[in-house]
Amino acid sequence: MAQPVTARLGRGAAWAAFAAYFLVPMGASIYFTLFDRDNHFSATPYTGLFQASGFVPALQMSVEMGVLTVVVLLALLLPAMVTIQLSMPRLRPIVETLCTMPLVIPPIAFVAGIIALQTRLSDADPYGPLSQLVNNQLMQTGLPLLLVFSYVVLALPFAYRALDAGLRLLPLRTLVDAARGLGASWPTVLLRVIMPNLRTAILNAAILTLALVLGEFTLATLLGFTPFPVWIVTSGGDHAQQSTAASIVSLLVTWGGLLILSVFGDRRRTA
Amino acid sequence: MPSVKENTIVTTAAAVELRGLRKSYGEVVALANLDLSIEPGELIALLGPSGCGKTTALRTLAGFETTDEGKVLVDGDDITRLPANKRDMGMVFQAYSLFPNMTVLDNVSFGLRIRKANSAERTRRATELLELVGLPEHAARFPHQLSGGQQQRIALARALAIQPRVLLLDEPLSALDALVRVQLRDEIRRVQTELGITTLFVTHDQSEALSIADRVGVMYQGKLEQLAAPAELYSRPATAFVAEFVGTMNRLPGLMNGGTVTVAGRSLPVDGTAPASGSEVDVLVRPEAITLRPAEDGGGLIIATTFLGSVTRVRARLADGIEVSADLPSHQASALTAGTHVTLELDEQPVLVAAPLPR
Structure with a gap:
């Protein structure tokens, strides 16, 4: 039976508004990068990206930090959440509150705390050479661990929510008991039973974390590093078109990655 | 297989x-x-x-x-x-x-x-x-x-x-x-x-x-x-x-008399430890150990029957208001419809007794 015209029109209007909200700025940005003031077409902002000064190191730093943040975050959070769900369910509200805290702490306050800590570490006294060593590792220019650890904290609320949603859907106690009863050690239970069945939740947590790291500006710039988002802003003053092109490419690459991950996740789940 | x-x-x-x-x-x-x-x-x-x-x-x-x-x-x-x-x-x-x-x-x-x-x-x-x-x-x-x-x-x-x-x-x-x-x-x-x-x-x-x-x-x-x-x-x-968790069990009021208990007009031996003589007890009786017979002057009244195949579960209310269930062969139970007056008989076998429940 045909749907009423008004219903179809309403649906179409909703879709049009939704699409316009995202596509108009995107289209305007793409237009800006491809046409100069005289309306002459040029793809140079895109073709010249890899030759642009600082582009590759900045992108590399962001990607490496993103991957490392995901690994550290999952390694810390997943076993903790599984343990809490299995053995200490009464701690759950406390952990949930703690994991949500970064959402309500302003980045500027967060970075002030980090700088205070980093200043203490960079001082040779009272901790001596050890503090210097730790500080050097934290402040490596290629892969600043200080930023990675900070991003782990910033990504906690998103990763916690994603993993918690997955864990709530899983009969965790039964699966763990079944695997343990069959002789599996705890690492085996985690790697072969829990993680494969949390694939979608883990992917979601990883995607949200990656998106956060690839777009985070405040902490990085205040701590004096130049990952990809900072590079985009700093290069924008002299090469606005190129800077915008870099943003668009990163957006499209992120979307493409999300699409691949989501299709991959769905395919495996319904296999 | x-x-x-x-x-x-x-x-x-x-x-x-x-x-x-x-x-x-x-x-x-x-x-x-x-x-x-x-x-x-x-x-x-x-x-x-x-x-x-x-x-x-x-x-x-x-x-x-x-x-x-x-x-x-x-x-x-x-x-x-x-x-x-x-x-x-x-x-x-x-x-x-x-x-x-x-x-x-x-x-x-x-x-x-x-x-x-x-x-x-x-x-x-x-x-x-x-x-x-x-x-x-x-x-x-x-x-x-x-x-x-x-x-x-x-x-x-x-x-x-x-x-x-x-x-x-x-x-x-x-x-x-x-x-x-x-x-x-x-x-x-x-x-x-x-x-x-x-x-x-x-x-x-x-x-x-x-x-x-x-x-x-x-x-x-x-x-x-x-x-x-x-x-x-x-x-x-x-x-x-x-006794009560496994299968169905009736509770009938009884009075201890030495190693036996008097219940429904009969004296039955007690299985296990017998309480002191003269004490009131509940006697535990399985539905298959109860027989209900039609009798115009019977003190019991049939209130429901449930056909279960070879047996029929018959539910009756006794003169003192207590309800009992009896499993009877279906061909016998066919005469027992709701409203029929009946008498109650217990099988001659040892019974368990328990402290009486408040009624």
């Missing part, structure tokens, strides 16, 4: 002993000095109401719960402190517990993979087990493609694949519909008998327990009230709780 003789599935029957187990969760006592011995190859069903401690006992044997006191012995070895993954026990759970990310074959061979069996050996053993539970053609499927009954069969195969010393079944049929329950119950018994594996089966369903087990243990408030063969449990319950 293939039998164990056609394949190479081997299990070792172990003796199990739970000795003086105590376990509390805060103020709640789950196990109160529980003692239980299971002979090699025996199937014991633990039966009891919710919260009686039967699942805690099973999970303690599996290693999923620790005890406050007591010992768990398997073939004389003290495994009380041994972690669950070192106990070699196969378990089937109440909830569907197949690993959703693995095929049926991978699920069944999971324990063998942990034990580092090679691929060919894993596949061979898993296939044998799937044949044993009648689902060899489902090897490549995922759990969500199976029915509940099929999932529990696969869970049984998975539990048996590791050649466990003891098989533990934690209400494995409770999530299934009635017909599948009966089928799978019979299948569990067949497989257990063929393999001769020592088995502990936990259930709150008395028909399940009585039909499947060599012996049934009735638990109440963390203790084993009675452990006996099903027929003995039914016909000679050790306590009033067992």
Whole structure:
């Protein structure tokens, strides 16, 4: 039976508004990068990206930090959440509150705390050479661990929510008991039973974390590093078109990655 | 169905002993000095109401719960402190517990993979087990493609694949519909008998327990009230709780007179310890030990009948307002319709007595 015209029109209007909200700025940005003031077409902002000064190191730093943040975050959070769900369910509200805290702490306050800590570490006294060593590792220019650890904290609320949603859907106690009863050690239970069945939740947590790291500006710039988002802003003053092109490419690459991950996740789940 | 003789599935029957187990969760006592011995190859069903401690006992044997006191012995070895993954026990759970990310074959061979069996050996053993539970053609499927009954069969195969010393079944049929329950119950018994594996089966369903087990243990408030063969449990319950929990039981007012009790105009011998003469008691009588006969001057009145096939359950209200149930052969019961006056007769056999309930 045909749907009423008004219903179809309403649906179409909703879709049009939704699409316009995202596509108009995107289209305007793409237009800006491809046409100069005289309306002459040029793809140079895109073709010249890899030759642009600082582009590759900045992108590399962001990607490496993103991957490392995901690994550290999952390694810390997943076993903790599984343990809490299995053995200490009464701690759950406390952990949930703690994991949500970064959402309500302003980045500027967060970075002030980090700088205070980093200043203490960079001082040779009272901790001596050890503090210097730790500080050097934290402040490596290629892969600043200080930023990675900070991003782990910033990504906690998103990763916690994603993993918690997955864990709530899983009969965790039964699966763990079944695997343990069959002789599996705890690492085996985690790697072969829990993680494969949390694939979608883990992917979601990883995607949200990656998106956060690839777009985070405040902490990085205040701590004096130049990952990809900072590079985009700093290069924008002299090469606005190129800077915008870099943003668009990163957006499209992120979307493409999300699409691949989501299709991959769905395919495996319904296999 | 293939039998164990056609394949190479081997299990070792172990003796199990739970000795003086105590376990509390805060103020709640789950196990109160529980003692239980299971002979090699025996199937014991633990039966009891919710919260009686039967699942805690099973999970303690599996290693999923620790005890406050007591010992768990398997073939004389003290495994009380041994972690669950070192106990070699196969378990089937109440909830569907197949690993959703693995095929049926991978699920069944999971324990063998942990034990580092090679691929060919894993596949061979898993296939044998799937044949044993009648689902060899489902090897490549995922759990969500199976029915509940099929999932529990696969869970049984998975539990048996590791050649466990003891098989533990934690209400494995409770999530299934009635017909599948009966089928799978019979299948569990067949497989257990063929393999001769020592088995502990936990259930709150008395028909399940009585039909499947060599012996049934009735638990109440963390203790084993009675452990006996099903027929003995039914016909000679050790306590009033067992008598009323297993099957249907009537309570009739009686008066103690030495070792006998006077009830419904008869004097019957008392089974077990008899209270002091002159004390009022409730006499526990099975429906099949009661006969109701039509009599115009009878003090009882039929209030309902339920046809159950060869027998009919007849419900009558006696002169003192007490209601009783009697199971009568259906051809006899046809004369007893609602409103018929009847007299009540009790079989001449020893009866259990209990402290009277307030009426």
